[in-house]
Amino acid sequence: PTILGIETSCDETAAAVVRRGVDGRAIILSNVVLSQIAEHQAFGGVVPEIAARAHVEALDGIIRAALDDADLGLGAVDAIAATIGPGLVGGLLVGAMTGKVIAAARGLPFIGVNHLEGHALSPRLSDGLAYPYLLLLVSGGHSQILLVSGLGDYERWGSTIDDALGEAFDKTAKLLSLPHPGGPNVEAMAAKGDATRFALPRPMKGEARLDFSFSGLKTALRLVAEAHAPLVDQDVADLCASFQRAAAETVADRIRRALARFRERFPEIAQPVLGVAGGVGANADIRAALKAECESAGARLVAPPAALCADNGAMIAYAGLERVEAGRTDPLDVAVRSRWPLDEKSAPLVGHGR
Numbered sequence: 485p486t487i488l489g490i491e492t493s494c495d496e497t498a499a500a501v502v503r504r505g506v507d508g509r510a511i512i513l514s515n516v517v518l519s520q521i522a523e524h525q526a527f528g529g530v531v532p533e534i535a536a537r538a539h540v541e542a543l544d545g546i547i548r549a550a551l552d553d554a555d556l557g558l559g560a561v562d563a564i565a566a567t568i569g570p571g572l573v574g575g576l577l578v579g580a581m582t583g584k585v586i587a588a589a590r591g592l593p594f595i596g597v598n599h600l601e602g603h604a605l606s607p608r609l610s611d612g613l614a615y616p617y618l619l620l621l622v623s624g625g626h627s628q629i630l631l632v633s634g635l636g637d638y639e640r641w642g643s644t645i646d647d648a649l650g651e652a653f654d655k656t657a658k659l660l661s662l663p664h665p666g667g668p669n670v671e672a673m674a675a676k677g678d679a680t681r682f683a684l685p686r687p688m689k690g691e692a693r694l695d696f697s698f699s700g701l702k703t704a705l706r707l708v709a710e711a712h713a714p715l716v717d718q719d720v721a722d723l724c725a726s727f728q729r730a731a732a733e734t735v736a737d738r739i740r741r742a743l744a745r746f747r748e749r750f751p752e753i754a755q756p757v758l759g760v761a762g763g764v765g766a767n768a769d770i771r772a773a774l775k776a777e778c779e780s781a782g783a784r785l786v787a788p789p790a791a792l793c794a795d796n797g798a799m800i801a802y803a804g805l806e807r808v809e810a811g812r813t814d815p816l817d818v819a820v821r822s823r824w825p826l827d828e829k830s831a832p833l834v835g836h837g838r
């Protein structure tokens with residue numbers, strides 16, 4: 485089948501067309517992403533109302549561009565998938581309504597996709613990973629370690645008890661007066677810095693449970709920054725590098741334990757696989773730390789290209805594709821949900837916001 489996917493849960497307006505090829509692999513026919521960074525930059529973060537308006541203005545054109553890039557008309561599309569949660573309600577409503585209207589007008593099935601499922605399945609989209617695998621989801625709103633056992637079958641092994649890792653990058657950037665969004669800007673500054681100059685904590689390191697905590701790291705960074713004020717460019721670069729190294733080592737420590745637990749659970753799997761998803765997954769230092777960890781554990785790291793780590797429509801179309809193939813489409817009155825944990829066992833309620 486050929487699926488049109490729509491993503492509007494945060495500050496990217498995105499649409500894509502993904503198809504299952506005859507050889508069984510998924511093919512990304514198009515993947516169009518319009519970032520709203522410029523609209524939000526002056527506010528140092530995403531403003532929900534501005535985001536929703538921008539989605540309204542952009543979405544029709546983005547969908548048309550996705551179909552044009554794929555060289556397809558709507559007649560060649562078999563189902564419409566749109567993110568219905570979690571995320572900012574205004575944006576979710578725009579994407580869900582648009583998807584539902586196209587589905588209704590064309591008589592096509594509709595799939596309301598969990599944004600986090602899109603992230604979780606993206607290593608299958610990029611590399612055709614088989615279930616089960618371990619997933620590190622590190623994005624603007626989430627930091628989780630998940631066991632992905634099948635479509636809709638997710639076990640959360642750990643999550644952040646305070647800030648998400650992307651959020652910690654964004655707050656670090658703000659503190660150091662770097663532009664929003666923080667991740668890429670912190671990474672660029674870190675490349676010019678000395679990661680050993682400032683001693684920052686590795687929160688939760690050595691603890692048995694698989695949770696994350698990043699607010700202590702952020703606070704430690706703030707105290708060091710204040711102690712060295714006024715900061716010159718080299719200080720900022722060194723702070724970014726030290727922060728990024730602390731983040732990478734913290735994540736690697738959690739993953740070491742998660743891989744050990746995966747081995748206990750699946751002794752028959754000779755080479756466990758760790759998939760990475762979410763915008764922070766694009767960070768080269770973090771990828772390198774994960775790669776080293778996987779190598780020493782005899783595991784394989786699958787980190788999709790940066791464009792598939794960050795928010796995009798292809799991951800939503802792909803989640804829709806797997807759901808269509810499993811016969812799990814949704815009624816047109818399926819509701820958007822601002823909160824929607826991936827490991828929730830019950831199916832989403834129909835017709836109610838919850």
Ligand code: ATP
Nearest residue numbers: 623624625626650651666667668762763764767795
């Ligand atoms: P969620 O998926 O949890 O709802 P989101 O969709 O906003 O949140 P993503 O778009 O997946 O999150 O990721 C955005 C986050 O990734 C931002 O916090 C951004 O700073 C961070 N990020 C992007 N690129 C990098 C990078 N190179 N290094 C570190 N962080 C990065």
Ligand code: MG
Nearest residue numbers: 494495496795
């Ligand atoms: Mg985003």
Ligand code: FE
Nearest residue numbers: 623762794795
């Ligand atoms: Fe996301």
